[in-house]
Every structure is written in C-alpha cells, then in structure tokens.
Amino acid sequence: MGVDLAAFNCLLMRVKTARYDLFRLETEVRDVLARPGRSRQRPRGYVREWFAPDAAAELLHFRSLIDDYEHREFLRVVLSRAARSARLTTHFDLDFPREPRREPYWCHKHRRTCTPVQRAERFVTRYLLDALERVKAFEKVRDRRREAHVVHADSEDALVEDRFDAILTSPPYPGLIDYHEQHRYAYELLGLDDRRERELGAAARGTSRQAIDEYVDGIARVLRRHSDSLVSGAPVIVVVNDRRDLYPEILERSGLQLAERLERHVNRRTGRRAGEYFESILVCVRET
Numbered sequence: 001m002g003v004d005l006a007a008f009n010c011l012l013m014r015v016k017t018a019r020y021d022l023f024r025l026e027t028e029v030r031d032v033l034a035r036p037g038r039s040r041q042r043p044r045g046y047v048r049e050w051f052a053p054d055a056a057a058e059l060l061h062f063r064s065l066i067d068d069y070e071h072r073e074f075l076r077v078v079l080s081r082a083a084r085s086a087r088l089t090t091h092f093d094l095d096f097p098r099e100p101r102r103e104p105y106w107c108h109k110h111r112r113t114c115t116p117v118q119r120a121e122r123f124v125t126r127y128l129l130d131a132l133e134r135v136k137a138f139e140k141v142r143d144r145r146r147e148a149h150v151v152h153a154d155s156e157d158a159l160v161e162d163r164f165d166a167i168l169t170s171p172p173y174p175g176l177i178d179y180h181e182q183h184r185y186a187y188e189l190l191g192l193d194d195r196r197e198r199e200l201g202a203a204a205r206g207t208s209r210q211a212i213d214e215y216v217d218g219i220a221r222v223l224r225r226h227s228d229s230l231v232s233g234a235p236v237i238v239v240v241n242d243r244r245d246l247y248p249e250i251l252e253r254s255g256l257q258l259a260e261r262l263e264r265h266v267n268r269r270t271g272r273r274a275g276e277y278f279e280s281i282l283v284c285v286r287e288t
Contacts, residue, residue, distance in 0.1 A: 006194040017148035055120040080186040086120035175207035223254035
C-alpha cells in the first residue's frame, strides 16, 4: 500500500503497478501513434509560457486523444513525460528550471551549443514505445500473488487498517523542494488535484522556526500513527536529507529507535548540482 498527498505521484504509481491486458494496451499504443497532429486550441498558462508553439500544439493534440482509449492513465503518464522533456529549458536543467529559455545556449550535458526544444511529437513517440516495453518487462517478473494499492491522501488522515511488514518513506525535506511546483507541467496539462498547501516541509513555507517546528511535529505524528500498524519487529525505513539534524528529535517523539544509518550518494540526476548530494537511510524499530 502506498499513500501520497501528491496526485502526480499517485498517478505514476498506479500506472507502474497496474495489471494490463498487454495485447489491448499495445493495440491502443499503435493506434495513438497513427494519429499525429496539432491542436488548434490556444495554449494558456504554463503551456503557453513554457513550450514552443509547435510543441504546445502537439502536446494538446495528444491530450485530446486520451479519452478515446481504455488505458487513459497510461497515456497521461506518457503525456507528462513528453511534456517534461519538451519544455523550453536547457538539457541539463530538467529538474528545476527557473525560467523559459528561448535562445541557443552552451550545453554542459552535450558539450556543444544546443537550441531549446521546438517540437514534442518525437518525445511522445519515444515514450509511448518505451513505456510499453517497460510494462511488458515488469509483467514477466512481477509476483502474481501481490497487488498494489495506491491511496491519494494526506498520511495523517489515511485510514490504514491492515498489518504491515515494513514502512518505507521519503518525507519532504523542509524548505528544499516544492514537489507540486516541480511537476507543474503535469498538474496543469492533466488537471490534477493540487494539494501543495497541505504538504509538510513545502518550500513555500520557508525555513522559519515555526515552519521547522510544524515539520517536526507533523512527521513525528505520522510516523507514530502508522508504526502502530506494523507487525512485531518490523522496521521503519526513512530516506531523508537531514541537513538540519531534525530526525533524532523526530524519532524520539515518534517512539522509534535508530537501528542503523546508511549514507546514500545521489549522483544519478538529469540536472547539474552545485556540489555533492547525499541522503541518509534511517533504519528504525519501535521502542519496546
């Protein structure tokens, strides 16, 4: 079972873990591929600002086709992937672009002068076929006795009545990343439910003493509440960038003991970083 406040994350996980009729899915993918085109709809908001005219027209056309098919959520994820790559930004800054880039630039990724993307159709085609192959590959290895349940909810409110063998969570890092803004292209193109005002540690709240105190209180409440659903001896695993050293207090207040701490070097990113970046993996158990 997975619980997430972000509608985009829930969409991704439903599509990644769903069971598919592979023949029907491939038939629909081939049919969509045979229907290229451009929308005459006038782009607005983020789409108008962040995409070249041709790219916007192609993305909006693809979006107009989605409701014709059974596998709508699969196609929505492909649309979001294509939109992420087709934005007017540099190739080395797909994670957190600050403003649209319309002129040629020196590309640190390709070591040459590059031009911002003007078309989206090739991304749609590539990701349709790539996503189809990923689903096929997963179908061969997945455990057919297991099902995934994705719950779009605030972890403080979600009703969890089962017993679990572990909790694995990666909470937001206070003031560091606004996950809703990071995926704004998907929220606007797909009309997703934006609940950023309820996100603990949201960047928009800043890093004031009050914001940090609210973060510590909220994470501790969630961990304490859900650790009650664990079987005896089961671990709680927290992946976090704890640069403010907040988690010793959070674990104490949530009734958890740190059993092991591992450091993870995060070096597989599409964007450039100013320096080295690490995350901690906190393996915890309930206090006895």
